[in-house]
Amino acid sequence: MADAVGQPLDDIDARPGSTASLLRTLIGLYLRPLGGWISTAGLVALASDLGIDAAPARTGITRLKQKGLLQSERRQAPGYRLNPDAVPMLERGDRRIFAMHEMSDADGWCLVSFSIPESARSVRHQLRRRLQWIGAGLVSSALWICPGHLRAEVEQILDDLDARRWATLFQADAPSPPGSLVEAAASWWDLEALRAEHLTFQRSLATLPAEPFAAYVHLIDRWRVLPYTDPGLPPAMLPADWPGRRSVEEFTRRSRPLAGPALAHVRSVVAAA
Structure with a gap:
């Protein structure tokens, strides 16, 4: 809310x-x-x-x-x-x-991709902040990753901010980064x-x-x-x-x-x- x-x-x-x-x-x-x-x-x-x-x-x-x-x-x-x-x-x-x-190693993930126009930059700021608050990790400037069981919370945040029209959600299995998973996690989360x-x-x-x-x-x-x-x-x-x-x-x-x-x-x- x-x-x-x-x-x-x-x-x-x-x-x-x-x-x-x-x-x-x-x-x-x-x-x-x-x-x-x-x-x-x-x-x-x-x-x-x-x-x-x-x-x-x-x-x-x-x-x-x-x-x-x-x-x-x-x-x-x-x-x-x-x-x-x-x-x-x-x-x-x-x-x-x-x-x-x-999470177990077999659990799935939710990817959140968004492109929010400059006219709604305050929404973009709030979306990034609230994704951090629920434990999402930053893969790149407009791509976030979070545990799959948090998808409903992501959707609620998007609805709260009226940002659903600018976002696409993906279900994913284990990430496949160029290095190790431990290294990837350390770069996506602090x-x-x-x-x-x-x-x-x-x-x-x-x-x-x-x-x-x-x-x-x-x-x-x-x-x-x-x-x-x-x-x-x-x-x-x-x-x-x-x-x-x-x-x-x-x-x-x-x-x-x-x-x-x-x-x-x-x-x-x-x-x-």
């Missing part, structure tokens, strides 16, 4: 750990289990449990409302409901975050930057809060960008010491025991508020 200026509603530019990112993660995790609505007092109280003071929490909530994630709605008290248009985006995010797809992101995530696990709710939200917040920017390349395209598998294992191991207690805490805070 895109807002009025073409920016994706699930913008992942916010720095993990920032007020904007933590609030977005909190809302994405819990408004649906709560029935789609939360009082302002409940949301501010939960933000406080994440270390966010009331004033910046209220400012951050207002900005998420402006982005289109929330809508004001008074029930028994002032509060916010989840924008129904945001639900499909959050559901796509769930599939990414909680079931990161790691693997060193992705490696650094994985290692940063792994190091950050030592600083998770002790309380289950805060630990769980911070864990998801630190992790949620990686399943977008890392396409989950197959083993044949990755260096032997690639840290991605360990990140997945650590996220899974730590998130499972925290999820239940964190949700129980949310329900108790909301009921009290």
Whole structure:
């Protein structure tokens, strides 16, 4: 989904750990289990449990409302409901975050070729940016490659930007570059930057809060960008010491025991508020 200026509603530019990112993660995790609505007092109280003071929490909530994630709605008290248009985006995010797809060497690919006129250069810029956000690799200036299972997301991006008329999609088997697949992957994706992101995530696990709710939200917040920017390349395209598998294992191991207690805490805070 895109807002009025073409920016994706699930913008992942916010720095993990920032007020904007933590609030977005909190809302994405819990408004649906709560029935789609939360009082302002409940949301501010939960933000406080994440270390966010009331004033910046209220400012951050207002900005998420402006982005289109929330809508004001008074029930028994002032509060916010989840924008129904945001639900499909959050559901796509769930599939990414909680079931990161790691390709096998036999999986197929989607190639995206486009030629966008200069009169629509802002669309071209947004298309390139959003293809990067879903983990697509740049083969040449107007040819991108991504895992085949992301084709539907590519089509959604093209529809959001009204750019389908300028793009052609191809299904493909294994690429056949002039050099090795590992060399090709390193030229199509910034693997060193992705490696650094994985290692940063792994190091950050030592600083998770002790309380289950805060630990769980911070864990998801630190992790949620990686399943977008890392396409989950197959083993044949990755260096032997690639840290991605360990990140997945650590996220899974730590998130499972925290999820239940964190949700129980949310329900108790909301009921009290």
